[in-house]
Amino acid sequence: MRPLPETPALRPGAAPLTQRSPRVVAARRLQRRRERDETGRFLVEGPQAVREASAHIEELFATPKGVAAHPELTAGATLINDAGLGALAETVNPQGLVAVCRTFDVPLFEALAKRPRLVAVLAEVRDPGNAGTVLRTADAAGAGAVIFAGDAVDPYNGKAVRASAGSLFHVDVVREEDPFHVVKALRDNGFTVLAADGYGSVSLYDAPLSGPTAWLFGTEAHGLPPELADAADARVHVPLHGRAESLNLAAAAAVCLYASARVLSIEERSL
């Protein structure tokens, strides 16, 4: 993995950095996926995300106002002016803080070795807002790992990070190119693998939700690739009681993951 470009050390008492400072220019490139992939770094912004990310922060940029408002977060921060912070931030209101973080996804075998009871797999999901929302819901439902499989969105995409509302930092994040390998590994490790599929033959209300469970979710537009859904133990649809033709991805994932969460929490209490 290529390091971030070497940049000059800062002298104490120097003026705040600007959008033209080499360190800021280098950090700004992390808004692009290619730069994130090559350097293993990504950006988070705003006090809540910075707090959640603290174990992974390499450099924190803070405006004087950001330091004043968040003294508990900004020891060791690099001072930056408003225009410099604006250049790094993707939202209108980052409240004076943007951090460069190291990526921290774990290999699939490591995540499975912890024996999570619930796992979510995002197969080819390309919309960062959807991916981040499902990550957040999976965390809430008690999932131990979220696997980004195939040609899926980068979990460190700024919009995905923001939509996850901190959950990116709570679960094991795994990236695997081959979704079939993921399904095989899950089944080899004793998971029941369920494909969320609007056309699936099994109703969610009849689905086998007992024991360690992994849910596969596909894209909003095309769902799961059929061969991948076939590789699961069951293709499961959320019943449609009204006249809607489908649910959106985030809603379907919430219903499926919470159906599992409820069963698994009852099982855990009876252990």
Place this chain on the structure above:
Amino acid sequence: MRPLPETPALRPGAAPLTQRSPRVVAARRLQRRRERDETGRFLVEGPQAVREASAHIEELFATPKGVAAHPELTAGATLINDAGLGALAETVNPQGLVAVCRTFDVPLFEALAKRPRLVAVLAEVRDPGNAGTVLRTADAAGAGAVIFAGDAVDPYNGKAVRASAGSLFHVDVVREEDPFHVVKALRDNGFTVLAADGYGSVSLYDAPLSGPTAWLFGTEAHGLPPELADAADARVHVPLHGRAESLNLAAAAAVCLYASARVLSIEERSL
């Protein structure tokens, strides 16, 4: 309600309308809420929405390509050129069709007289994407009515219409300024009123889901106003099994509405 401006009748054989034609200029104003409120008209775009909206269409604008691609929808359409359609559309790809529709929300008493088993109330929800998504999920879960209460987003906002994916046309849409009046009317009509509230004292798993049920949902940022949540029969939280601090509105609504849908569908089968 003020009528749309009078515009000249079209001669057969006239050239397609443009973005400067008075009828197009008048229709374009419907992108603004005030104009929708004053005229009782709104815009839908694309063939799927136009098909769903057919009972409510007052005028359909179609490009020659739109007519060629969708002959089953475009009898009686007003021809418009690409620039004219582009001025009316809010999406990049409306596939040559934009329609002016009459709004069709119904009074609260009329929606309740149909005795729906499930109702969703959006109280002060301001994000149109969220509102449309919850409307879609409510339809899928079998809700008969969705009530926009208080200072909520306009259900005919273009983004809300698109996020509803047709469900705007499937359920009774009600608009009521006073959310307390809505809660009282629901209770007077025998509904159990449940406030979805991350800080609620009752777990969703223990909530009273039997019989006609109405769910109250508030904004993502602030939830429900506390006095409104107190007016419900119970304040219900979705259990958080992991480390997420909350669910987003669309996910929480999906979990709550489907918890009801499941119970109500079992009750219906046993009737």
